Amino acid sequence: MxxxxxxxxxxxxxxxxxxxxxxxxxxxxxxxxxxxxxxxxxxxxxxxxxxxxxxxxxxxxxxxxxxxxxxxxxxxxxxxxxxxxxxxxxxxxxGAVAESGRRRRRQGAPAVDGGTTVLEQTSEPEPEPAPEPVAVVEHRTLAAPPVRMLAARLGVRLDELHGSGPHGLVTREDVERAAAGAQPTAEAAPSASPAIEADEERVPVRGVRKATADAMIRSAQVPQVTMFLPVDVTPTLELLDRLKEDRAFREVRVTFLAAVARALCLALRRHRAVNARWDGDSIVRRRAVHLGIAVATPRGLLVPVLRDAGELDLAGLADGLAALTSTARDGRTAPADLAGSTITITNVGVFGVEGGTPLLNAGEGAILAVGAVARRPWEHDGGIALRDVVTLSLTIDHRVLDGEQGALFLAEIGRLLADPARAFTA
Amino acid sequence: MSSLLAHDTGTGSPPDRGDPRTVRLLTPDGVRQTSGEYAARVADLDDAALLGLYTDMVVIRRIDQEATALQRQGELALWPPLLGQEAAQIGSARALEHDDFVFSSYREHGVAWVRGATTAELCRVWRGIAVAGWDPYRIGMATPQVIIGAQTLHATGYAIGAKYDGAASAVVSYFGDGATSEGDTSEAMVFAVTYGAPVVFFCQNNQWAISEPVGLQAPTGIAARAAGFGLPSVTVDGNDVLAVLAVTREALERARAGEGPSFIEAVTYRMGPHTTADDPTRYRTADEVEAWKAKDPVARLAAYLRGTGALTDDVDAEVAATAQRAAAALRADCTALGEPDGESIFDDVYAEPHPVLEAQRTRFLAYREGFEEER
CATH class of the missing domain: 2.40.50.100 (RNA polymerase II/Efflux pump adaptor protein, barrel-sandwich hybrid domain)
Known part of the structure; x- marks a missing residue:
């Protein structure tokens, strides 16, 4: 053949x-x-x-x-x-040859319900007016893979965010902010910056600075009130001195801040209402105390969180705070450790000031500022003596708490620091 | 007037530089060197083992010839011939253990053959009906990489993993002289050294990166480059199957002993075109090809084995018949390969179901449904 x-x-x-x-x-x-x-x-x-x-x-x-x-x-x-x-x-x-035995149907292919896809028009034009293809474009939130991973880890739903990046790209900051309980906001398109004077310097706002600014704006929307309490903490400092000699505390450096944290946690046991947040039409009270600590770092203000601080003793708190602050100053704090605090302490005293009016860490019911410990003439045992005095200031969310609740809580902290033996009764 | 630099003439390296550092155990005339460190590494080979090497080389040369013919006859879309590189491929592949792993380029048909690829598996991709010729895990050899040098990274990654696993397996990456100019290859060597990965970089320097002579890309020589990465390297006569086996055994031994990666430059020659779509007469001289023909890897082992009496006319006829059967099997298997169902293109892209791909599959099936028989 x-x-x-x-x-x-x-x-x-x-x-x-x-x-x-x-x-x-x-x-x-x-x-x-x-x-x-x-x-x-x-x-x-x-x-x-x-x-x-x-x-x-x-x-x-x-x-x-x-x-x-x-x-x-x-x-x-x-x-x-x-x-x-x-x-x-x-x-x-x-190579490929034209198939002579088969051709495309004129009526086109049946539509397929692919959920998110639209069938392309067949190659042959329709004689009658063809229905417009319905643009069923699935909205898939744009985000880089590491950001998706971060969101998954922090339990943040990307599809609920409005990204601040180009084309709505969700950025790492967006996710971190959302994880911190903040309402994500779409960034306004960058507008042309007005001209500046020759002796001015324009510093772009980004990163931690930007996150802080956003957090403060959210905080400023909360009706809050601040109250002050000067406390003679000489007994607490004497206690800390004695602990230094104690073999059990040889490995730990118990700072005054740790003592304040301990006092705050003990006080919370009697004032549980303070460990709460405003949530729209309800107040959410927390049993666990996750203590936020405001730390000044080279990158800016960070608030790393010491989880379950209420379960820790004085040495545990001292240890945890030391680790937290050094990690934050090294810039190694994991994003997850920057979210989820229920109450915050800010230690403005380390900078030598007497006190301040802290702004709430948004999503919390209260924040305690600790001023500098200073030797002052003070009433003591019916006379005047040089004592170690500190000013505590507490800011509360007035939607969550009334002045009375805040005052009683602050006074309880003050009593514990003025007379640490009271911890016996806590 | 003779020229000192190879690239002055626009050709590849001279066929024989006579470099005493080049490991050689079998001269082009078939004289075997039996003393020395490398000779000792292949002293265990008896007649049967030597004939085995010979048979592999003859068979893969015949398969290669048949595949080239199949392309000329329209049965394969393309084929990259290995003619001339049989010793470099068979000698090195024979040094491998079962649980070792190979990451090769597209010309290593001889390596695949030794690893256990069938004739059908050798030609499926070149017939354009499959995206991979074989199951990499069955034969311990990844799908050949077409991107120049990319497989060196895969090899280093696999080797680092093997090291972390505490596995005894070693890895060989095959590539050509042109690939040593690729960034991927440099990165692979850097990371292999950094992690002490059990990987052997096996360069078949066949003198031509398509039409680019090796002397132009690597005037100092390929093996010398390895030193810059901190890799111990050796230059071997790539047309000497015994020397190739010896140096590969040494490198694999190093890898398995936890002594890290090595680099082998096997100096050989691509006797044929780069692929069936290439015409080498346009860029190299007939004299050069003739000079390399005198160093033929198959002829030199045959000469040695005829001298020892292991290869008689009868045995040679038997080997030729084996090769002919392999060629016939390749032709029969190749032409019997059916066309794949178009839908199968979606099957092996992801290990797990992927929604976007599933949507594409649905759309493709609907498109195909849209055809009807012409009345």
């Missing part, structure tokens, strides 16, 4: 080749793989090995002529039990 051999694409993407010479003549017997022709393509001169064992029946092209890929080059007479009627195969080397 006859087997035709059509010219394949001998290079990569060639459409034709020139037949240079035949190496066989009609009537010749050829072996599989025997060189039958020399062909020159745009890329190379190649030898064609015979695809069959048999007799050359007919040469279809003249040397020197150009043959198109897919055109019959020659025919073989071969012994093949499969018979004559086998159609010539479409070889890989011919």
């Amino acid at each position: 006859i087997r035709e051999f059509r010219l394949p694409d001998l290079g990569e993407g060639l459409t034709e080749s020139e037949l240079v010479a035949w190496r066989v003549a009609e009537g010749d017997t050829v072996e599989l793989g025997q060189i039958i022709a020399e062909v020159e393509t745009a890329k190379a001169m190649v030898e064609l090995p015979s695809p069959h064992t048999g007799v050359v029946e007919r040469l279809h092209a003249e040397p020197g002529t150009t043959v198109q890929v897919g055109e019959t080059l020659l025919a073989f007479r071969v012994d093949d039990p499969e018979g004559d009627d086998a159609p010539p195969p479409n070889l890989v080397g011919y």
Whole structure:
């Protein structure tokens, strides 16, 4: 039977080749793989090995002529039990050929409910006005993979955020802010900055500075009130001095801040209402005390969180605070450790000031500021003596608490610091 | 007037630099060196083992020839011939253990053959009906990489993982002289050294990166580059199957002993075109090809084995028949390969279901449904 051999694409993407010479003549017997022709393509001169064992029946092209890929080059007479009627195969080397037996339906393909995909229009135009493709574009929140991971870790839903980045891209700061309980806000498009004077310097607001600014604006929306209490903490300082000599505290440096934290946690046991936050139409009280500590770092103000501070003893608090503050100053605090506090202490006293009016860490019911401990003439045992005095100031969310509740709580802290033996009764 | 620099002539390196540092155990005339450190590393090979190396080389050369013919006949879309590089591939692959892993380029048909790829698996990708020829985990060899040098990174990564796993396996990455100019290859070597990864960088310097002569890219030589990364390297006569086996055994031993990566430059020659779409006569001289023909890897082992009496006419005819059977199997398997269902393109992209891909599959099926038989 006859087997035709059509010219394949001998290079990569060639459409034709020139037949240079035949190496066989009609009537010749050829072996599989025997060189039958020399062909020159745009890329190379190649030898064609015979695809069959048999007799050359007919040469279809003249040397020197150009043959198109897919055109019959020659025919073989071969012994093949499969018979004559086998159609010539479409070889890989011919590339894709137009399928003649099938065509696209005019009516187009049935619509598929892929949920989020819209079927593309079929290649043939519709004679009647075609329905407009409905743009069912799934809104997928844009965010880089590490930010997605962070969001998943912090339990923040990306689809509920309005990203502050270009095209609504959710940034790391957006996620951190959302995790801190803040309402995400879309950033206004950066507007052209007005000109500045020659002696002015414009510092772009980003990172921690930006987060702090946003947090403070949210805080400023809360009706809050601050109250003050000067306390003679000499007994507490004497206690801390004695602890330094104590073998049990040899490994720990118990700071005054740790003592204040301890007093706050003890006071919370009697004033649970303070450990709470405003949540729309309800107040959410927390049993666990997650203590936020405002820390000044090279990057700016951070509030890392000491979890379950209420469960810790004085040494535990001292340890935890030391680790927390050093980690924060090194810039190594994990984002998860910057969120979830229920009440905060800010130690403005380390900078030498007597006190201040702290702004609430948004999402909390109260914040305690600790001023500098200073030797002052003070009433003591019916006379005047030089005593170590500190001013405590407490700011409360007036929606959550009344002045009375705040005052009683602050007074309880003061009593414990003025007379640490009272902790016995706590 | 002779030229000192290879690239002055616009050709590859001279066929034989006569560099005494090049490891060689079998001269082009088939004389075997039996003393020395490297000779000792292959002293265990008996006649059967030597004939095994010979058979592998003859068979893969025949398979390569048949695949080239299949491309000319329209049965394969493309084929990158390995003609001339049989010793470099068979010798190195024979040094591997079962649980070692290979990350190769696209020309390493001989390595795949030794690792256990079938004739059908060798040609599936080149027929354009599959995205991978074989199951990498069955034969311990990744799908050949077409991107130049990218597999070196995969090899280093796998080797670092093997080290962390405490596995005894070593990794070989095969690449060509051109790949040593790729950033990926540099990065792979840096990280391999940094992590002490059990990986062997096996460069088949076949003198030509398509039409670019190696002397132009690496005037100081390929192996010398490894030193800059802190990699111990060796230059071996890549047409000497015994020397290649010896240096690869040494490098794998180092890797398995926790002594880190090594670099092997196997100096060989691509006798054929870069691929079936290339015409090497346009960029290299017939003299150069003739000079390398005299160093043929198969002929040199045959000469040695005929000298020892291991290879008789009868044995050689048997080997040739084996090779012919392999070629026939390749042709039969290749032409019998069916067209894949178009839908299968979606199957192995992700290990787990992927919503976007599923949507594409749905759309594709709907598109295909949109065809009807012409009346």
